[in-house]
Amino acid sequence: MEQLKGYNVAVVGATGAVGQQMMKTLESRDFPISTLTLLSSKRSAGTKVLYKDKEIVVQEATPDSFKGIDIALFSAGGGVSKELAPHAVRHGAIVVDNTSAFRMDKDVPLVVPEVNEEDLRKHNGIIANPNCSTIQMVVALQPLKEKYGLSKVLVSTYQAVSGSGAAAVEELNSQTQAILNNESFEPKILPVKSDKQHYQIAFNAVPQIDVFTENGFTYEEMKMINETKKIMHADDLKVAATCVRIPVATGHSESVYFELDNDQATVAEIKELLAASPGIVLQDDPNNQIYPMPADCVGSNDVFVGRIRQDLDVKNGFHMWVVSDNLLKGAAWNSVQIAESLIKLGLV
Numbered sequence: 001m002e003q004l005k006g007y008n009v010a011v012v013g014a015t016g017a018v019g020q021q022m023m024k025t026l027e028s029r030d031f032p033i034s035t036l037t038l039l040s041s042k043r044s045a046g047t048k049v050l051y052k053d054k055e056i057v058v059q060e061a062t063p064d065s066f067k068g069i070d071i072a073l074f075s076a077g078g079g080v081s082k083e084l085a086p087h088a089v090r091h092g093a094i095v096v097d098n099t100s101a102f103r104m105d106k107d108v109p110l111v112v113p114e115v116n117e118e119d120l121r122k123h124n125g126i127i128a129n130p131n132c133s134t135i136q137m138v139v140a141l142q143p144l145k146e147k148y149g150l151s152k153v154l155v156s157t158y159q160a161v162s163g164s165g166a167a168a169v170e171e172l173n174s175q176t177q178a179i180l181n182n183e184s185f186e187p188k189i190l191p192v193k194s195d196k197q198h199y200q201i202a203f204n205a206v207p208q209i210d211v212f213t214e215n216g217f218t219y220e221e222m223k224m225i226n227e228t229k230k231i232m233h234a235d236d237l238k239v240a241a242t243c244v245r246i247p248v249a250t251g252h253s254e255s256v257y258f259e260l261d262n263d264q265a266t267v268a269e270i271k272e273l274l275a276a277s278p279g280i281v282l283q284d285d286p287n288n289q290i291y292p293m294p295a296d297c298v299g300s301n302d303v304f305v306g307r308i309r310q311d312l313d314v315k316n317g318f319h320m321w322v323v324s325d326n327l328l329k330g331a332a333w334n335s336v337q338i339a340e341s342l343i344k345l346g347l348v
Contacts, residue, residue, distance in 0.1 A: 005032060005034075006032050006033055006034030006035075007031075007032055007033060007034055007070040007071055007343070007348065008033075008034050008035045008037070008068050008069050008070045008071075009026070009031070009033050009035070009036050009037070009069070009070065009071050009072075009073070009339075010036075010037040010038075010039055010065065010066060010069045010071070010072040010073070010088075010093070011023060011026075011036070011037070011038050011039065011072075011073050011075075012039045012040075012061050012072060012073065012074045012075065012076045012080065012081075012084065013039075013040060013074065013075040013076030013077070013080070014038035014039060014040050014044075014049060014058050015040045015044040015047050015049070015058060016040075016075060016076065016165075016166075017162065017165060017166050017327060018075040018098060018327060018331045018332055019038075019040075019075050019076070021327045021328060021331065021332035021333075022073050022075065022331075022332040022335060022336060023038075023049070023051055024332070025301075025328070025332045025333050025335075025336045026051075026336055027051060027052055029336060029340070031336065031339070031340070032343070035068075036051055036056060037059065037065065037069065038051075038056050038057075038058045038059065039058065039059055039060070039061035039065050039076075040058045040059075040060065040061060040076070041060070041061070041076070041080075042060045044058060045058055045059055045060035046058065061076070061080065061084055062084075063084060063087035064087070064091075065084075065088075066084075066087060066088040066090075066091040066092075066093045067091050068091075068092075069088065069091065069092070069093040070092075070093060070094065070348055071093065071094050071096065071339050071342070071348060072085075072088045072093045072094070072095045072096070073096050073098070073335050073336070073339065074088075074095055074096065074097040074098055074099065075098040075099070075331065075332075075335070076099075077099060078099040078100055078101040079101075080099075081095075081097045081099045081101040081102070082101045085097055085101070085102070085126055088125075089124075089125030089126060093125075094123065094125060094126075094127065094342060094347070094348055095125060095126045095127065096127050096129060096335045096338050096339055097126060097127070097128050097129060098129040098331055098332075098335050100131070100223065101128075102126050102128045103128040103130060103131070103223070103227060103230075104226055104227070104230065105126075105128070107124055108123070108124070108126050108127065108128050109122050109123050109127050109128065110128045110130050110227060110230050110231050111127055111128070111129070111130075111231070111338055111341075112130060112135050112138055112139060112142075112231055112334060113334070113337045113338060113340075113341045114139050114142065114277070114278050114279040115138050115139065115142040115231055115232065116231055116232070116233070117341050117345070120338070120341055120342060120345060120347060121345065121347065123347070127338055127342075129331065129334050129335045129338065130227045130231060130334070131220070131223040131224060131227055131330075132163060132252060132324075132326040132327075132329075132330025132331055133157050133159060133163075133220070133223075133224055133241075133243065133252055133254065133326070133330070134223060134224050134227040134228055134231070135324070135329060135330050135334055136252060136254065136303045136322050136323070136324035136329060136330060137153075137155060137224070137228065137254055137256060137322055138228055138231050138232060139277075139279050139280060139303045139324075139329075140256065140274065140280060140303055140305050140320065140322045141153065141228075141232070141256070141258060142232065142277075143273050143274060143277040143280075144258065144260060144270065144273070144274075145232060145234070147262075147265075147273060148260040148261060148262040148265050149260060149261025149262055150232075150234065150237060150258060150259070150260060150261065151237065151238060151259045151260070151261055152237070152238040152239075152257075152258065152259040152317075153228065153237065153238065153239045153240075153256065153257070153258050153259075154239075154240050154241075154256070154257040154258075155224065155239075155240070155241045155242070155254050155255065155256045155257070156241075156242045156243075156244065156254070156255045157209075157224075157241065157242070157243045157244060157252060157253070157254045157255075158205075158244055158246045158248070158252070158253040158254070158255075159209060159243060159244065159245050159246065159252045159253075159326070160246070160248040160249055160250050160251050160252055160294060160326055161190065161201060161245060161246075161247070161248065161249060162249055162250045162326060162327055163209070163245075163252070163326050163330075164189065164190060164193075164245070167189055168189050168190055168201075169249050171187065171188065171189045171190060171201065172201050172202055172247055172249065173249075175187070175200060175201060175202035176202040176203070176247070178202075179202055179203060185200075186198075187199055187200050187201070190206060190245060191206045191208040191209060191245055192208070192209075192210060192211055194211075195211055201245060201246075201247050202247050203247060204247065205244055205245070205246050205247075206244065206245045206246075207242065207243075207244045208243075208245070209221075209243040209244070209245055210223075210243075217241070218243060220241075220243045221240075221241040221242065221243050224239070224241040224243070225239045225240065225241055248294050248295075250294065250298045250325060250326065250327060251293075251294025251295065251297045251298055251323060251324070251325055251326065252294070252323070252324060252326045252330060253292075253293075253294055253321065253322070253323045254321070254322040254323070255319070255321060256319070256320050256321075256322055257311070257317065257318070257319050258317070258318055258320075259314065259316050259317045259318075260316045260317075260318070261316070262316065263315045263316035265316070265318075266310075267308055267309060267310055267318070270308055270318065271284055271308055274305050274308070279301075279302060279303055279329070280302065280303050280304075280305055281300075281302045281303070281304045281305070282304075282305055282306065283304050283305070283306040284305070284306040284307065284308055286307070290306070291306035291307050291321060292304035292305065292306045292321060292322070292323035293323060294323055296323075297323050297324055297325050298325050299325065299328070300324075300325055300328065300329075301325075301328050301329055301333040301337075302324070302329065303322060303323075303324045303329055304322070304323045304324065305320055305321070305322050305323075306320070306321050306323075307319065307320060307321035308320045
């Protein structure tokens, strides 16, 4: 990125998993920073963090922490965002929020730059970063919608435990070790720390991410349904989701069935289209067993797509397999990418 000027940037939740990834992403992108302010809870304040070989002391996030800040990247939980984001805006900052606090607010753009970058022009100070599982799916679907039209999406996810935080990854590791050593253990975090029951994740698959709603879908599933429609400006799009937690540390996988408006599209055309689309890497050669896997996507900003095939019964129906690093494209990179888009569009 050409550095025409530097910006005063704040990272809220700087000591968390996503906050750490945000800093790594800012550094790897050589984001044009004049000053970098790192903010966290009172408990984590005082921690020293390295950025470009310079030690920065993390400060407690307060309503007055945002004086002089141009861009504030939030990833410290919905409660913190709801409390502090309005204060950041009051001080003149543009907030890019990585929680669910503002995603479905009609006055807040919900943005994936490859899909709806122009929505950034409508912001009123706050921009929402979508759910990680939604992001990678809409990146893969948007080129298809633009060229062929899109009428229906059915997705089943295979989501990594890092989506529930560092403690969930530690629970996966400790449970795995306990089982291999024939030792007892007590699940305490997954599927949802605040819910009534907790289940083993090691050597298991848990069909619950977030708590259940009255309609039988979980909040995670409803996020995917509602966010997809908002991001793609497609209120009439039929979307359904089943979200499953699997014993993988990082990297969400999705089996996506979609129906196009145009029934003349071919698998070869779809592959060619996706391979040429921004943010997508096509890995699709079944004869040589080439397809995306979470173990191979860790550390990459891209969305990987493969296993593209036509449905055997529905002419305009297709299947694909979509994989991405949930801490990068699903969180930190998409947030930093939004900040880069703000600069590119002259909005900051």
